[in-house]
Amino acid sequence: MTVTKRGRPRSFDREAALAQATRLFWEYGYEGTSIADLTRAMGISPPSLYAAFGDKRALFTEVVDRYGGTFGAFMGRALEEESDVRTGFARMLREAAVSYTDPLHPAGCLVITAATNYSAQTADVERDLRQRRVANVRDFEERLTRAEKAGSLPPGAEPRALAVYFAAVVQGMSQQARDGASAAELERVAELAMTAWPVPKGA
Amino acid sequence: MTVTKRGRPRSFDREAALAQATRLFWEYGYEGTSIADLTRAMGISPPSLYAAFGDKRALFTEVVDRYGGTFGAFMGRALEEESDVRTGFARMLREAAVSYTDPLHPAGCLVITAATNYSAQTADVERDLRQRRVANVRDFEERLTRAEKAGSLPPGAEPRALAVYFAAVVQGMSQQARDGASAAELERVAELAMTAWPVPKGA
């Protein structure tokens, strides 16, 4: 045990430095965050970083583990604390909506997006791809709005909400495919997703 | 017009080279694919690449545009060709399931995943994050299986399908948050997603 610490004491707050590293990795991804970026945000020099955290890979692992115990812990809590399974899943989704858009930290989930890297000089690439995705959501919305006006959708069907929902499903299917889901599994996802389609009031 | 071409003719197939570049960007992302990777796969030298495509950024844009007209075209077709809106969205999701898992090309959608970069030396980071996500899906599945056995889920509720579905929704919500969706929009997504929850036969 190292109860007594000899030598020159550390001159920075390890937890605060870890929080800064979390913010950077969350925002810019693993490769998109350089050692220079980290040392600048943490207010320390490279040797101090390596002495305190090992190397970049080890620091990242520590960041992800810490994330799971803090920002990402709402998922397990929601599923664990609710006695009813359905209530648990519903609460998890609701809290995800809040957490993923909390302006106090980067958007989305670190575990999902930390491989999405963009450094300063390639930020426009990510911006271009994002614009294409946003345009796609708008295309969904316009088609749904036209359908509602044409009477093929029940009134009050919320084209915007449906568009974001279907875009999220498509993007989730893409991610699941990257993570190894089979065609059969994704086809079941497609079927399940269609249960959200609005039904007329009197049906 | 350059009907007649003077000088030394190009010694490689531009379309084939573009297809190789598409494969690399699709699999490894923009930053994860280096000029050296590209020239190796395309079978050409750097000056030939720059003469034929401009620079890396322009090549990537051409790749994404080409993708939209080929692999990614099924979406617009499904929504356009079906007279009924609901049938169009259902077909789009079904075809996404097939396309995203087609073993003839990288998994998922290029526009969604091309910012997910991982080079050779950081592939283990992406692998680690993927394992965490896969473990999460399994956790969902186990909870749903236990609920089914305990009778809190109707029989034949397909825990695996539901787990993949809810994981996809969560990941889609994360991506939508990154793309600028609001908390209110994501909360509506959460509500809509819950309509997939299985109901007892006699209800």
Place this chain on the structure above:
DNA sequence: TAAATTTTACAGCGATCGCTACGTAATCCG
């Protein structure tokens, strides 16, 4: 065949990457 034009491969540019050797500063133990 000679001049003009374009593509080719080789080699290397400056910048940035993750990482570290080195000497100094600051603390604890005796």
Place this chain on the structure above:
DNA sequence: CGGATTACGTAGCGATCGCTGTAAAATTTA
């Protein structure tokens, strides 16, 4: 106080990044 120990900043390592200068090779035009 002196010696041991640990953290610090500076400065720079080798490797890789996107990209290009240069000259030879290959083709069309005159």
